[in-house]
Amino acid sequence: MRDAFSKCLVSLAKSDAKVLLLTGDHGYSLFDEFRKECPEQYINAGIAEQNMVGMAAGLARVGYRPFVYGLSAFIPLRVIEQIKIDIAHDKLPVVLIGDGAGFVYSHLGASHQATEDIACCRAIPNLSIFSPADRFELESCMIMSYESKGPVYLRLGKADRGDVHSKNLELKIGNLVPIKTNKSNDISFITTGSLVKSVMNIALENFPNSSVWSSPFIKPFENKQIVDICKRSQVLIVIEEHSIYGGLGSVVSEIISEFSPIRLLRIGVQDRFSQYCGTYDYLLEEHGLDELSLIKKIKQFIESI
């Protein structure tokens, strides 16, 4: 997925000299190819994110297409006000890339983990939020970000969980992508980003009468598809590597409570920081987001209704 990201960025920059990559002294080898191919379009703004995002607004104002890269703990978290006032207020076409979302930096602790980024961005007008699950969704999201007339927050989580799709996609903004469909549809899973693969795995093995939908778009979000899914489902289960407050679970619950109430289980990060460190899989387990914990929670929920 990171390879796809790098290649896509290089290809966009080579085809449009107005594309600039700004990084807050992050990225390491991720940008080796970019620096080699498009050195004039690469700007390391230093460890100075507020200025970097303000500058991106200035560059967009005078006709450039800045892609601003940082860790999602910093972009968007640290610069949320610059995103709001300098960029989103004027619908400037800046792509904000937050890498390492969720628990990717599992050994580094709370400062480098981001499970509140979607919530912080969602209430900012004009700002789209994309959350791709694999290289195919990523590529589409990158191109849609570039083509967007307004700002986009592109959330990149754990990137090495494998593909969930098998071919290039033609995504429609705001729409879910089917991963697993089923006629009886007792349970419908809606998930995003890093956890799509896990949900696909557990659905295939443990919940045959279920459908799985990936949600590469958190905002804008098409309400109707959720209403349609609700009509065909007994229960809805939303799973994400983000706080249960303000993320995809909230998006879906807002829609169903207003338009089509059915039972909903939101699985995500509870209202707390990581207590321990360890591998990424260890951290998922600590937060009850590993496959075994997910299966247990889902079964308990099903039995309780």
Added chain:
Amino acid sequence: MNLHKPTFNVNKLRKTVLEMAYAGSTVHIGCAFSIIELLAVLYRNHLNYPNNDPESKMRDYLVLSKGHGVMAQYACMRELGWLKDNSFTEYFSNGSELKGLSDSLISGLEVTSGTLGHGFSVGVGMSLGAKLAGTNQKTYALVGDGEINEGAIWEGALFASHHELKNFMVIIDENGFQAMGTTKEVLNLNSIKNKFESFGFETITIDGHDEECIDQAINKLWSSSSNMPKAVVAKTIKGKGVSFMENNNEWHYTRLNEHTYNSALAEIEKGEQ
């Protein structure tokens, strides 16, 4: 279309600010009065707006980072014919466009500011864009001395210097006050000139109310052969032009009443004669 050549007469500009502040019953009069001469000289002699078009692609950029002084900029924009008279008489009425802080939805205002330390970085970005495009467009960022408490200013200063943005000029309105007191009492800045110099800016300190002096300083900096960004530290008086407002920080947040409005107006009109 502007039919009358604007003069940017500072008394007239102050009168406009006063009238709109009274009409809108608004605050921040002192913040606007300290930058009247700076803006007058910039608009009169330096800012290039081809065809008097505030959105011309080849314009110079003036970023009012200290958005609290926006009434002074409105007054200049009125002279250029960019704003209608009723925007002033109906200032702050329901549904009106001109806000109490700089807002980029208004043609002629480059940034939305008032939350401090933002416009400077946006200006650095615009200046970088002009440099990358190979144009000779100038960018001016007007910041308050209180505003440079903000860390983002210094991030931007490092960047402008490192990337030798020689067409970027910051003008610091050093009126010595911020919202709750003097800058010395609140968070002492010591020498602003030394700070910007140490960041690599070519820096001049001037009397920010002496129009000739402002003009000369800007010309001198632009004629420099140095590749470094420029800084003008303008020593100013908050509330300049009305004796009871000068260096009286209450006029950061006090509204005019009939009596203070008439007294202030009389002082400015006296200065006009």
